[in-house]
Amino acid sequence: MAGITNAEFLNKVIPFGFNVATLGGYSLDTPTIKASEKIIKRGRREFYFPLDEIFPYIESEAALIKNTHKNVKVSANLRSTTSQPIIELSSIKDLDIVEINCHCRQDEILAIGCGQEMLKRNDLHKFISEVADNANSKVSVKIRANVGGVDTLKIASLIEDAGADYLHVDAMKIGAGADYELLKNLVNQVSIPVIGNNSINNEPNLEKMLKTGVSGFSIARAIISGNLDFDILKY
Numbered sequence: 001m002a003g004i005t006n007a008e009f010l011n012k013v014i015p016f017g018f019n020v021a022t023l024g025g026y027s028l029d030t031p032t033i034k035a036s037e038k039i040i041k042r043g044r045r046e047f048y049f050p051l052d053e054i055f056p057y058i059e060s061e062a063a064l065i066k067n068t069h070k071n072v073k074v075s076a077n078l079r080s081t082t083s084q085p086i087i088e089l090s091s092i093k094d095l096d097i098v099e100i101n102c103h104c105r106q107d108e109i110l111a112i113g114c115g116q117e118m119l120k121r122n123d124l125h126k127f128i129s130e131v132a133d134n135a136n137s138k139v140s141v142k143i144r145a146n147v148g149g150v151d152t153l154k155i156a157s158l159i160e161d162a163g164a165d166y167l168h169v170d171a172m173k174i175g176a177g178a179d180y181e182l183l184k185n186l187v188n189q190v191s192i193p194v195i196g197n198n199s200i201n202n203e204p205n206l207e208k209m210l211k212t213g214v215s216g217f218s219i220a221r222a223i224i225s226g227n228l229d230f231d232i233l234k235y
Helices: 007-016 030-041 051-068 084-089 115-120 124-134 152-161 180-189 203-211 221-225
Strands: 020-027 073-079 097-102 138-144 166-170 194-197 216-218
Touching: 007 020, 007 051, 020 030, 020 051, 020 097, 020 216, 030 051, 051 073, 051 084, 073 084, 084 097, 084 124, 097 115, 097 124, 097 166, 115 124, 115 138, 124 138, 124 152, 138 152, 152 166, 152 180, 166 180, 180 194, 180 203, 203 216
Parallel strands: 020 073, 073 097, 097 138, 138 166, 166 194, 194 216
Antiparallel strands: none
């Protein structure tokens, strides 16, 4: 995430020890694309492509990664108010995983019921099931933990029941970094792989995250900022 996880960036960092590379997050339908435009206008870095350009762009970016790193899985984090654009995108040959974005917290995205607001949708199970039942790739759902009015453990079970293959958790806890206890509970709650995210900016925090039992971890901002001072390959 963080506005620059395109193929050029990912091809540079994959050799440091990553086996999955996530593009995006990208907006796929008219409401989310318009929201992205508004985000850019207020000065925040954001992926933005018109509706007629976004699909071929992601296809090209996925191919650029696969052509360089054939054994790395390519994922795309995707925002859409309906399931169909995500299903359609899953047909891209070089895309191994489509990830439903239930974690973005930008106001413009929340205003259209997307991002972390997805966690409050009455039809979330149906949305995920539609993707899982019809996608030509694996399906991940990335959520933000500890969202007000949302029971993260119940949501995790819903996501698993809906057929997702992975649960990717931004284990955010306001004022406290990553919520390691919640991650541990999530791992014990579901049988699908849980990928931990948040506060991996030093080796002790990574070790804390791995002790929760997660199947893997994701990093973006620490690498982008150049503040990662430990060897990922050790883990």
